[in-house]
Amino acid sequence: MAKSRHKSPKCEGRFSELRTALFQVADDVKDFEEDPLWSVRNRRGLEKFREIMEAGDYLPPSQYDRRDPYFGNMRDTLRGDPLVGNQANHALSLAPLIFEALRSSLKMDVERARSMVQEIDVGTLELELGIIEASEITRANLDLLSRLNAGELRDILGMIAERDWTITANSVETAVIDDYAQLYVTHPKLLDALRLFHKGVYRLDKELGIDMANVVLPRTVPLPNDHKDRKNGTHLCDLKGYVLRAEFGPGMNTEGTLVASAPYRIEVYKEDREASGHGNYIPVFGMSFFIRHPDIMVVAQIQDIRGARVPECTTLGLAALTIAERLGSVMGFKQIETYSRHNHPLLLLYPGDEERMHPIIKMNFEEPAHILKWEPLQDREKGPILGYRKRL
Numbered sequence: 577m578a579k580s581r582h583k584s585p586k587c588e589g590r591f592s593e594l595r596t597a598l599f600q601v602a603d604d605v606k607d608f609e610e611d612p613l614w615s616v617r618n619r620r621g622l623e624k625f626r627e628i629m630e631a632g633d634y635l636p637p638s639q640y641d642r643r644d645p646y647f648g649n650m651r652d653t654l655r656g657d658p659l660v661g662n663q664a665n666h667a668l669s670l671a672p673l674i675f676e677a678l679r680s681s682l683k684m685d686v687e688r689a690r691s692m693v694q695e696i697d698v699g700t701l702e703l704e705l706g707i708i709e710a711s712e713i714t715r716a717n718l719d720l721l722s723r724l725n726a727g728e729l730r731d732i733l734g735m736i737a738e739r740d741w742t743i744t745a746n747s748v749e750t751a752v753i754d755d756y757a758q759l760y761v762t763h764p765k766l767l768d769a770l771r772l773f774h775k776g777v778y779r780l781d782k783e784l785g786i787d788m789a790n791v792v793l794p795r796t797v798p799l800p801n802d803h804k805d806r807k808n809g810t811h812l813c814d815l816k817g818y819v820l821r822a823e824f825g826p827g828m829n830t831e832g833t834l835v836a837s838a839p840y841r842i843e844v845y846k847e848d849r850e851a852s853g854h855g856n857y858i859p860v861f862g863m864s865f866f867i868r869h870p871d872i873m874v875v876a877q878i879q880d881i882r883g884a885r886v887p888e889c890t891t892l893g894l895a896a897l898t899i900a901e902r903l904g905s906v907m908g909f910k911q912i913e914t915y916s917r918h919n920h921p922l923l924l925l926y927p928g929d930e931e932r933m934h935p936i937i938k939m940n941f942e943e944p945a946h947i948l949k950w951e952p953l954q955d956r957e958k959g960p961i962l963g964y965r966k967r968l
Contacts, residue, residue, distance in 0.1 A: 795813045
């Protein structure tokens with residue numbers, strides 16, 4: 577097969593080596609199929625993706641990211657086995673990473689095609705050089721393209737330029753991602769809720785019937801006019817004016833503001849009448865979670881957005897875990913867990929940087945879990961706290 581000249585980006589976040597390799601495999605598949613818009617339409621598509629990886633010059637997936645591997649990870653004690661104990665689930669368990677690879681590849685092709693279409697429209701494209709680049713984008717025969725005039729070349733590139741890379745099904749059919757979710761959950765209510773992430777809905781709170789004005793959390797700095805919890809007198813504030821967006825897949829989000837390592841992403845936006853886009857909402861922060869069979873949400877990541885602020889009454893971690901509690905309960909999870917500084921995956925991602933990472937993990941995970949009265953997780957009595965859990 578002809579090798580694409582795409583340069584694989586170094587993927588940020590966890591499983592970086594494997595995700596970077598899968599990006600190149602995505603290009604290899606499109607080269608092999610001679611189809612720039614190739615996507616996974618069914619389970620056979622996942623198997624084809626894996627077969628082309630196995631036939632190429634790639635390591636087995638379990639041999640990437642040795643400190644923090646996607647498969648066979650003995651150090652991440654909360655995430656669970658992505659294969660759910662069955663090797664036959666290998667390709668399906670890679671679905672989030674394959675989705676990211678195909679979506680990133682499609683995004684690059686769409687952006688290159690749009691740029692070339694614009695050059696053709698304004699008359700600045702050098703046709704000879706443009707045909708070479710068009711061959712890379714379209715996976716079409718160079719000799720065939722060299723016989724085309726600028727208008728004909730534009731028509732071919734236009735089909736790629738018009739593709740919406742943000743739509744999940746243009747990379748992996750949502751039914752396949754539904755199959756992935758069923759590795760980890762069995763309850764129909766929970767699966768229906770996860771489908772909202774697979775589709776990437778803009779108003780997750782509205783879809784799930786959550787009124788953010790009723791999502792209340794302890795205020796870290798009490799004010800005189802606060803309302804209080806009647807049981808313990810805790811000062812509370814609510815998240816009125818905030819909304820939730822759902823996305824699926826690791827890597828960069830659609831807006832280019834967050835990088836997730838876990839497959840299920842929640843993004844928090846705040847209403848701002850002067851903001852543009854998405855109904856006058858500005859992004860504030862995001863978090864992402866894994867699912868452990870059969871009904872456990874594992875909050876793995878909490879990220880703020882540069883220049884944005886969480887409600888002044890609270891902290892980033894407290895707002896994130898409070899929202900996760902409400903979502904987990906409404907969606908149908910039976911338990912929610914998160915990490916401590918003794919085993920957080922950030923320590924695997926940044927080895928030797930404990931002095932910097934421990935205060936961040938303590939502030940975003942440990943302290944809010946303690947305030948919300950989550951139960952500590954220990955592997956032995958008086959051993960280190962490895963995480964926290966809340967039964968829902």
